[in-house]
Amino acid sequence: MMDNLALLTDLYEFSMANGYAQTLPDEEAVFDVFYRKVPDQGSFVIAAGLAQVVETVRNWHFDEAEIDYLRGLNLFSEAFLTQLAEFKNECEITAMPEGTPVFPQEPLLTIQGPLWQTQLLETFVLNLVNHQSLIATKARRITVAAEGRPVMEFGARRAQGPDAATLGARAAIIGGCASTSNVLAAKRFNLPSAGTMAHAWIEAFPDELTAFQKWAAIYPDNASLLVDTYDVLSSGVPNAIRVFKQLAAAGHRPVGIRIDSGDIAQLAAGARRQLDEAGFIDAKITASNALDEAVMTSLLKEGAPIDNFGVGEQLITSASSPVLSGVYKLAAISQNGQLIPKIKVSASREKTTLPGLKRVYRLYQQGTTRAIGDVIALADEKLASGMTVVALNPLATRSQQQLGDFVARELQHTVLSPKTTAAVETDCFAIQRFSQQRLAELPEATQRLVNPDHYPVYITQQLAELQADLIAQQHAKN
């Protein structure tokens, strides 16, 4: 169970909620979560964090200490504080399942409910979704670069705080990692924990060979020895081989070695030669040390014989692109039971919001699992073959296009409502598999790590017209 995150909310959300309670008490609202820019110049983000959003909203409440604290700010009416104390969630959440590749501007999560409640959700929903989606997206890049070799998540010590370490480890698995060194994350999310040893173990003994032998005596079937404390090729690997021979003679199977500094390609090649010559062709070589997808790609291109990767700081902080600026934007307000679409107008088309309650569809070529593009439509629209759509990409050569035949799959599903609770997948490896299936449907060129192709995302003509009308109405008012 997560802590109650009810106060993990920017002050202005409470200020607005208190104000709505006095001015627009019966209004309902629709908010969309989406992002505009993909980290690392990729073409999509892997959605993650939904399980924690659902858990947090289910557990969302204000206890006496929280109400007293808010009262002490001298900003809020007693009526509002009572409303908080008696509060029950009435919001409905529809969302893309975790692991879904999601493109810019697409609502990956939509929240509908009383205006004041939906407003209060903004900060912690964005916090959970932005963080985990960022790390899952980075983990996908890193595991793609590993070309099928297992990647262990090693980042806890470099993560920006305990939650970033633990939720980040969860997101790393969703994005493709095989295991984590973070025991809390492993326990909490039922993940495989994995690890080797640190230089301290080697340094603690009088010499490297003794250190390896002591380890092997305690963990005869888990001897993955760190060979770079003194000198990889003249000391580390020869000592590891000595210990492996003793283990093999006693009927054990040595696991392998880890290299954590120096020129990893050259050291791995030298270590591989020595291990093979000694007959340990199954001993695995693990590489670590500030790895990311660019270094890993370069190492493998150089032919480095690496079997496993341990990746920490660059993954857990998404160091090369550390922000996913997902936003939470008002799309509609109810008046007398009728939804009125709302818009935020901006000088840039990219920053002008898509109004109204919407649905996102992925279109597949008939009879195949090949995704050909996504369409954002108004909720009451039906998609039809031959319909005209408008490209969201302002640089698209053809802004209007007619769709051919397709099969459409709706991407969002209801995951929480006041009446029902749908099951949200919480098994991280099931989410990882789901993600990989969804990725396999996308054109390969959109998945490249460098200069990926643009994937077509369209809005329906009706949505485009609604947006244009609302912009015109605003211009007329100003």
Ligand SMILES: Nc1ncnc2c1ncn2[C@@H]1O[C@H](COP(=O)(O)OP(=O)(O)OP(=O)(O)O)[C@@H](O)[C@H]1O
């Ligand atoms: N053959 C290689 N090709 C490309 N990058 C490499 C290669 N070998 C190592 N690297 C990377 O180069 C960087 C070297 O970092 P750094 O200078 O901190 O390492 P180091 O001095 O060898 O190790 P440490 O400081 O941990 O003892 C790391 O990101 C490492 O993964």
Ligand SMILES: O=P(O)(O)OC[C@H]1O[C@H](OP(=O)(O)OP(=O)(O)O)[C@H](O)[C@@H]1O
């Ligand atoms: O480099 P990362 O991808 O974050 O992987 C985790 C790092 O953590 C450990 O290093 P340690 O904290 O002992 O410091 P070091 O960098 O001096 O080896 C380990 O030996 C890796 O180098």
Ligand SMILES: O=C(O)c1cccnc1
């Ligand atoms: O188990 C390991 O080898 C490990 C764990 C965390 C960080 N660096 C290495």
